[in-house]
Amino acid sequence: MPNILVVEDEYDQCIELQKILKRERYDTDIAQSASSALTKLKAEHFDLVITDMKMPEMSGADLLREIKKTDPDLPVIIITAFPDLKDAVELVSRGGAFYYIEKPIYEVDKLNKLKDEIKRALWIRRGGDNASEDSTESEEIYEFPEIIGNSPKILQIYKNMTRIIKHDVNPVLIMGESGTGKELVAKAIHKYGKRGNQAFAPVDCSTIPEQLWESELFGHERGAFTGADSRKIGLMEVADKGTLFLDEISNIIPAIQAKLLRVIETREFLRIGGTEPIKVDICIITATNKNLEEEIEKGNFKEDLYYRLNVIPLTLPPLRERKDDIPLLVEHFLDKFSKEYNAEPKQITPRAMSALRRYDWPGNVRRLENFLRQVFVLGEGNLIDLDDLPPEISHQPQGPVELSIEIPEGGVSLEDIELQYLRAALKQTKGNVTKAAELLGISRRQLQGRMKNHNLERGDFK
Numbered sequence: 322m323p324n325i326l327v328v329e330d331e332y333d334q335c336i337e338l339q340k341i342l343k344r345e346r347y348d349t350d351i352a353q354s355a356s357s358a359l360t361k362l363k364a365e366h367f368d369l370v371i372t373d374m375k376m377p378e379m380s381g382a383d384l385l386r387e388i389k390k391t392d393p394d395l396p397v398i399i400i401t402a403f404p405d406l407k408d409a410v411e412l413v414s415r416g417g418a419f420y421y422i423e424k425p426i427y428e429v430d431k432l433n434k435l436k437d438e439i440k441r442a443l444w445i446r447r448g449g450d451n452a453s454e455d456s457t458e459s460e461e462i463y464e465f466p467e468i469i470g471n472s473p474k475i476l477q478i479y480k481n482m483t484r485i486i487k488h489d490v491n492p493v494l495i496m497g498e499s500g501t502g503k504e505l506v507a508k509a510i511h512k513y514g515k516r517g518n519q520a521f522a523p524v525d526c527s528t529i530p531e532q533l534w535e536s537e538l539f540g541h542e543r544g545a546f547t548g549a550d551s552r553k554i555g556l557m558e559v560a561d562k563g564t565l566f567l568d569e570i571s572n573i574i575p576a577i578q579a580k581l582l583r584v585i586e587t588r589e590f591l592r593i594g595g596t597e598p599i600k601v602d603i604c605i606i607t608a609t610n611k612n613l614e615e616e617i618e619k620g621n622f623k624e625d626l627y628y629r630l631n632v633i634p635l636t637l638p639p640l641r642e643r644k645d646d647i648p649l650l651v652e653h654f655l656d657k658f659s660k661e662y663n664a665e666p667k668q669i670t671p672r673a674m675s676a677l678r679r680y681d682w683p684g685n686v687r688r689l690e691n692f693l694r695q696v697f698v699l700g701e702g703n704l705i706d707l708d709d710l711p712p713e714i715s716h717q718p719q720g721p722v723e724l725s726i727e728i729p730e731g732g733v734s735l736e737d738i739e740l741q742y743l744r745a746a747l748k749q750t751k752g753n754v755t756k757a758a759e760l761l762g763i764s765r766r767q768l769q770g771r772m773k774n775h776n777l778e779r780g781d782f783k
């Protein structure tokens with residue numbers, strides 16, 4: 322269980338905060354001065370420090386400075402009163418504080434915010450989105466049968482998904498280029514989490530007409546506006562106890578951005594025309610293929626909403642950065658299509674497979690899937706070869722092949738090795754010099770030269 326140190330000179334405040342943290346199932350300890358905090362930090366392991374700003378003798382800012390000297394990665398959240406707000410902001414932007422929260426903190430919104438920030442701080446402390454391979458080595462990783470891939474980058478995604486599921490933390494913001502599997506990942510987080518048998522309500526933010534946004538999300542009462550002849554339950558309510566998936570979140574209109582922020586903070590809302598606030602317990606997952614920080618710069622996206630949504634970031638790598646997954650994906654899709662179309666399974670030749678690996682796949686897994694579907698449906702025979710691939714894929718420049726070579730003690734004859742490769746290529750192509758040269762990545766003339774050196778005749782391979 323994460324261990325949190327609360328530093329606050331007023332005893333009652335300490336105890337109050339400790340109670341709240343205990344309810345959230347954190348271990349806690351308290352220190353009533355910065356110097357006592359530093360002693361405790363030396364003696365015991367803590368994952369997070371929450372400190373008051375104003376304390377006699379040594380301030381929260383001084384404590385932060387001392388902590389940063391010995392453990393720069395230990396997150397520190399500052400609690401501050403209004404007059405010191407400017408200093409606190411400065412400590413976050415330049416002093417290495419993780420976050421600040423303004424007093425009084427015992428308001429629903431602020432406490433929720435604090436809880437989110439604690440989760441985010443602990444998440445990052447544990448390694449965050451880019452945790453290195455070994456720091457999480459002994460961690461249990463769930464399996465997600467729908468998601469194909471075992472490259473290091475995708476394994477890291479499984480690890481982070483497992484943590485999200487185990488801790489039931491949200492909001493989760495899934496980022497990644499188009500076709501990298503954002504929706505697939507969102508569905509899996511829902512399905513394998515504790516909300517799996519509750520509703521999963523997907524919202525495609527790019528297709529909702531402006532005037533329908535509010536009633537889609539929040540619903541409306543009967544007679545709330547002309548045409549509202551019955552009560553409508555909005556998606557927020559549909560998703561209660563389950564998951565609300567806001568896809569392409571950058572397209573959400575400004576008026577709704579503010580309302581959404583409010584719902585995330587209070588976890589309650591009003592139906593249009595309603596007077597009773599409705600409380601919901603929802604896991605919010607959002608996805609985007611845009612860079613939201615750029616959208617903020619352009620004035621299209623509210624900055625505070627971004628920080629609110631980005632509590633747990635999950636960045637899906639493009640396919641070109643995990644090419645080792647391509648063969649698995651190809652097999653998976655070919656298998657899937659043969660079942661879908663009730664057709665004979667199709668195989669792919671090694672050289673066609675290596676062409677698929679060499680290609681960079683703009684459009685990522687979706688593009689690969691669509692492409693294979695086309696080849697599967699239109700291609701003749703049960704073997705997919707280079708000729709079945711369009712030139713932009715089949716004519717990729719050949720990269721170096723990674724061979725693991727161990728030379729025996731007695732040494733080798735390079736001449737012999739070359740001879741064996743020349744023979745193998747000519748055998749495979751039944752003496753076709755052009756095709757054999759292609760396989761070996763050299764020109765026809767070069768191959769002919771080498772064949773001459775080794776006294777090889779193409780006729781011997783027909």
Ligand SMILES: Nc1ncnc2c1ncn2[C@@H]1O[C@H](COP(=O)(O)OP(=O)(O)OP(=O)(O)O)[C@@H](O)[C@H]1O
Binds near residue numbers: 499504
């Ligand atoms: N790792 C994967 N294993 C198996 N199928 C995958 C994987 N990643 C993506 N897919 C498939 O690729 C297609 C695109 O995935 P998805 O819709 O989740 O992408 P996306 O990131 O939401 O894309 P967009 O930004 O265009 O909406 C889907 O059919 C999905 O099932």
Ligand SMILES: [Mg+2]
Binds near residue numbers: 503504568
């Ligand atoms: Mg999508």
